[in-house]
Amino acid sequence: MPEFRPLLARLKSPPMQVRGRALVLLATAACLLPLLLQLPRELGIGFGVAAVLVAAVSWRRVPPMLLRLLVGIGMIVAIAAVAPGVGRDTACAVLAAMLALKPSETVSLRDGRSLVGFALFAPFAAFLLDQGPASLLLALLAMLAALLALQQLAHDEAEVRMPGAAQAWQATAGVFKLVLLGLPLALAAFWLFPRLPTPLWGLPERVVARPGLSDSMTPGGWLDLMNDDSPAARVQFFGPAPPQHQMYWRGPVLWDFDGRTWHQLKQWRFQQAIPKRLKGPAWDYVIEPEPTEGRQLITLDLPDQVPKDAFISHDYSVYSVMPLNNVSRWRMRSLAATTVDPQLPPILRMHALQLPRGFNPRTIALGRQWRREAGTDATGNADAAIANRALAMIRREFAYTLNVPLAGRNEIDDFLFDRKQGYCEHFSSAFVVLMRAAGIPSRVVTGYAGGYRNPIGDYWLVLNSDAHAWAEVWLPRRGWVRVDPTAAVAPERVFDTLADRQPGRIGGFDGLVPMFNASDWMRRGWNDFVLGFNAQRQQRLLSPLGLERIGSRGLILLFAVIAALALGWMGWLLARGEREQDPLLRAWHRLGRRYARRGQARGMHEPAEAWAERVAADVPRAGEHLRALSGRFSAARYAGIGPAELRRLLRDLAAHRP
Numbered sequence: 001m002p003e004f005r006p007l008l009a010r011l012k013s014p015p016m017q018v019r020g021r022a023l024v025l026l027a028t029a030a031c032l033l034p035l036l037l038q039l040p041r042e043l044g045i046g047f048g049v050a051a052v053l054v055a056a057v058s059w060r061r062v063p064p065m066l067l068r069l070l071v072g073i074g075m076i077v078a079i080a081a082v083a084p085g086v087g088r089d090t091a092c093a094v095l096a097a098m099l100a101l102k103p104s105e106t107v108s109l110r111d112g113r114s115l116v117g118f119a120l121f122a123p124f125a126a127f128l129l130d131q132g133p134a135s136l137l138l139a140l141l142a143m144l145a146a147l148l149a150l151q152q153l154a155h156d157e158a159e160v161r162m163p164g165a166a167q168a169w170q171a172t173a174g175v176f177k178l179v180l181l182g183l184p185l186a187l188a189a190f191w192l193f194p195r196l197p198t199p200l201w202g203l204p205e206r207v208v209a210r211p212g213l214s215d216s217m218t219p220g221g222w223l224d225l226m227n228d229d230s231p232a233a234r235v236q237f238f239g240p241a242p243p244q245h246q247m248y249w250r251g252p253v254l255w256d257f258d259g260r261t262w263h264q265l266k267q268w269r270f271q272q273a274i275p276k277r278l279k280g281p282a283w284d285y286v287i288e289p290e291p292t293e294g295r296q297l298i299t300l301d302l303p304d305q306v307p308k309d310a311f312i313s314h315d316y317s318v319y320s321v322m323p324l325n326n327v328s329r330w331r332m333r334s335l336a337a338t339t340v341d342p343q344l345p346p347i348l349r350m351h352a353l354q355l356p357r358g359f360n361p362r363t364i365a366l367g368r369q370w371r372r373e374a375g376t377d378a379t380g381n382a383d384a385a386i387a388n389r390a391l392a393m394i395r396r397e398f399a400y401t402l403n404v405p406l407a408g409r410n411e412i413d414d415f416l417f418d419r420k421q422g423y424c425e426h427f428s429s430a431f432v433v434l435m436r437a438a439g440i441p442s443r444v445v446t447g448y449a450g451g452y453r454n455p456i457g458d459y460w461l462v463l464n465s466d467a468h469a470w471a472e473v474w475l476p477r478r479g480w481v482r483v484d485p486t487a488a489v490a491p492e493r494v495f496d497t498l499a500d501r502q503p504g505r506i507g508g509f510d511g512l513v514p515m516f517n518a519s520d521w522m523r524r525g526w527n528d529f530v531l532g533f534n535a536q537r538q539q540r541l542l543s544p545l546g547l548e549r550i551g552s553r554g555l556i557l558l559f560a561v562i563a564a565l566a567l568g569w570m571g572w573l574l575a576r577g578e579r580e581q582d583p584l585l586r587a588w589h590r591l592g593r594r595y596a597r598r599g600q601a602r603g604m605h606e607p608a609e610a611w612a613e614r615v616a617a618d619v620p621r622a623g624e625h626l627r628a629l630s631g632r633f634s635a636a637r638y639a640g641i642g643p644a645e646l647r648r649l650l651r652d653l654a655a656h657r658p
Contacts, residue, residue, distance in 0.1 A: 013110035020149070020156045024112045025055050025103060027145040031119035034138035035096050038129035040082050043093050050075065051100035058104040068104050072097070092125045112153050116146050131326070133526045147175045184566040192559040212292045213251045213446055217469060218261045219415070219425040220407045226423070228464040232448060233289040233298060234524050235460040242283050244450055246336060248301040248470065248482065249462060251447035253315040255351045259359035260407065262429065262444050265315075265351060280335045287330050288527060295319045297330060298447055298462075301482065302340060305333035314348075315443070316340065327531040340479040344441060352441030352474060360412040360433060367437025374438075380476035383440045387473055387483055390434055394427065395488040427485040428469040441474035445482070456521040584646065587653040588633055598658045608634055619658070629656060 016024065032051060036044040050071060057063050075097035083089045099122055106115050123139035212225070212232060233249070254262035283300060297310060297318040306312060307330055309321050320328075344352070355364065370389060374382040401421045408414055412433045415426045428444050435442040449468035451460040470484040592602050600618065602611040612630040616623020632649050635641060641649070 013108035014157065015108055016106075016112050016153070017156045020109070020112060020152045021059075021106075023145075023149040023152045024106065024115055027116050027142070027149040028055075028099065028103060028119045030138075030142040030145040031122040032096060032099050034126040034135050034142065035092060035099075035122040037138075038126050038135070039089070039093055039096060043078060043082050043096070046078055047075065047093075047096050047100050050097075051103075054101060055103045058106070062107060063104050068101060072101055075100070088128050092129060095121060095125050109153050109157050113150065116149050116153075120146055131531055133523065133530075144175055144179065147178060151175060181570045184569070185563060188559055188562045188566060192555055192562065194555045194559075212290070212294075212464065213296065213298075213467065215252050215254075215264045215296070216261050217254055217425060217429070217444065217446055218407065219411055219422070219429045220404055222423075222425055222467055222469075223402060225467045226402065226465050230464050231290055231461060231520070231523075232464045232466070233287050233462045234520075234527075235288075235300075235451070235462065236286045236458075237460070238284040238286075241453075241460065242300070242336070247450050247460075248468075248484075249298045249448040249451075249466075250301045250303070250316065250318075250445060251298045252296055252445075253317050253472075254444040254446060255315075256354065257356060257429075257433065259356040259409070260411065282333055282335050284331075284333050287332055288327060288524070289324060289330070291326055292324050295321075295323055297324070299332050300334035301447075302335050303332060304335050307331055327527040329528070341474070342477060342479045344474050344479075349441050349474075352443055353436050353439065355433065355436050360410045362410075362413045362417055363430070363433055364437040366416070367434045367439075371438040376439075378476060380478060383438075383473070383475050386438050386440060387435065390431060391483070391485060391488045394431070394485050398422075398427070398489050400486065400489050424467075424469045424486040427489065428471045431471045431483065431485040435471070435473055443472050445470050445472055449484075454517050454520060456517045457524060459524065461520060583650060584633070584636055587650050591629075591653050591656060595658050600658065625656060629653060 029051065032048075036048050038044075039047070054063075054071065057067075076094075079090060079093045079097065083093050099119055102115050102118060106112060120143070123135075123142045126135050126139065252264055255265045256263040282304065285300065287297075287299070289297060297306075297320055299306070299318045302316055303312055303318050306318055310318055310330065311321070312318055318332075320330075370386050374386050374389075376382055397420055399421045400423060402423055404419070404422050404426065411426075412430045415422055415430050416434070432442045432444050446467070446469045448462045448466040449470075450466055451462045453460050468486070470482060470486065472480045472482055474480050588608075595601060595615065600615050602608075606614075608630040609627070612623060612627040615626050629649075629652060632641075633653070636646060636649055
């Protein structure tokens with residue numbers, strides 16, 4: 001009957017006690033929480049409610065198989081609807097669903113241990129989606145709860161009762177001691193275990209995209225991004241910061257227009273520009289972008305110098321060599337607006353003038369009319385006059401609003417001639433189409449504008465809500481020139497100078513602003529101290545001790561030495577704690593040391609009663625008393641005695657002298 005052996009083995013495992021089951025469910029909930037917080041909101045709330053209901057229904061009995069099957073199918077359908085495809089979000093959602101259902105079949109002690117072990121995968125999976133301090137804190141609490149639950153299951157299996165608050169506190173203190181014992185080894189592994197500059201394998205992409213800029217832009221599609229106040233990057237300047245009206249953070253540059261959506265030049269996207277030494281006022285700074293899963297970096301316009309792990313493309317976008325899967329730090333140098341590309345290659349001129357056929361006929365007609373009226377010249381004055389004419393029209397007739405209808409087929413015509421309201425996507429897109437219709441090479445630039453200076457730490461915080469789009473036109477003898485048509489209508493919405501948009505401010509209440517500043521400053525320190533600790537910083541770790549570049553072999557050797565010392569220290573403390581934990585053993589060992597000073601020490605191989613017989617043969621009077629104590633000691637250790645009798649035995653052991 002080999003097929004029945006797993007069932008028989010499960011039946012042999014005793015059922016969980018009430019206290020043990022409660023701690024197992026508490027540990028499961030603590031492990032599930034950090035993962036639920038990283039899932040899409042609908043899945044997180046739904047799976048959390050499902051986990052509570054499953055635990056309540058299965059508290060006394062295992063629910064029917066049909067009910068469990070229906071709940072599982074419902075969870076799979078929810079995952080397919082919210083996070084379709086194959087990626088980290090989908091895999092983590094499936095793990096959360098399985099963990100929420102697992103308590104429905106947890107009955108025995110073996111099941112409890114299996115559930116706790118399975119639950120520990122959840123906080124580790126949460127780190128695939130977020131590595132912030134909140135996730136780490138919740139993971140540590142989950143680990144402590146899991147250790148406490150496993151300790152209670154071990155006591156239940158040994159039929160050792162732990163009633164009362166005092167015993168519960170002792171159990172919790174024991175768990176904390178175990179964690180503290182392993183802390184030196186964990187710190188040694190973090191600081192000294194060699195880190196690879198790149199991972200051995202790549203993580204699958206996220207199904208639910210992170211907020212941030214993309215390589216395309218459809219007018220009206222940024223509403224979610226512009227209402228998202230989560231950080232996009234943090235910037236620390238070395239020296240004076242530029243004026244806020246010059247803080248244009250350059251991101252993807254969009255050239256191709258299909259009548260509805262703007263796209264980057266795919267075939268030119270990663271073509272590195274020939275390094276040029278630009279002239280003008282420069283700013284030196286460190287930028288710390290949030291992970292985006294892509295390679296696009298944002299830089300202060302115009303980038304002049306970038307690190308070796310990044311490069312400047314032909315349109316002065318900056319790309320990282322590796323995907324931005326984690327928080328990173330980049331030392332940059334940028335210049336104020338200056339002459340860029342005074343000569344425009346024919347292939348780029350073609351892309352900068354391209355317009356799709358059959359779209360926005362009124363806008364194209366207006367641009368051609370302006371060209372006929374302005375004429376042409378080699379100096380570019382006519383082109384500049386057309387651009388200024390467009391800005392004057394926008395300043396005079398247009399308004400800024402986020403409340404816009406869905407884009408139609410001829411969205412540019414609708415915006416310029418009928419609606420005359422919109423936000424930066426509409427203004428920049430319409431301006432570039434109008435300029436191209438007038439024969440002026442132009443393109444859309446997306447990124448961020450402005451920022452918020454955090455007085456704690458003296459750095460600038462760029463939020464996703466600072467997302468912005470502007471235009472660049474190419475003028476003879478001047479090259480690419482930035483033109484921001486949105487600033488002509490609502491400059492306060494561009495540079496985030498409205499007081500009610502200050503981070504941490506709710507309505508007219510400023511009391512939460514200092515709290516926001518402090519929390520973001522701590523998050524920045526966490527990013528720098530923990531998430532930003534890479535292979536390069538590890539190599540420079542021991543430079544204060546004179547070891548400028550210790551190398552991977554040196555790090556391995558140093559880690560091995562410190563790990564051996566930590567393991568030895570842990571073993572000594574555990575052995576010492578085990579000896580001193582049991583008051584009966586402690587009293588018995590003290591008795592043995594008193595006899596050892598008399599030359600009658602007990603051998604390590606010698607049982608208690610055999611040692612008492614040997615002592616009695618040498619000293620009959622003292623040996624008789626020792627023989628009685630050794631018998632009572634053996635009975636207490638292997639048969640068990642009551643609390644009152646144990647107290648009398650401890651008192652007699654302490655009073656006995658050779």
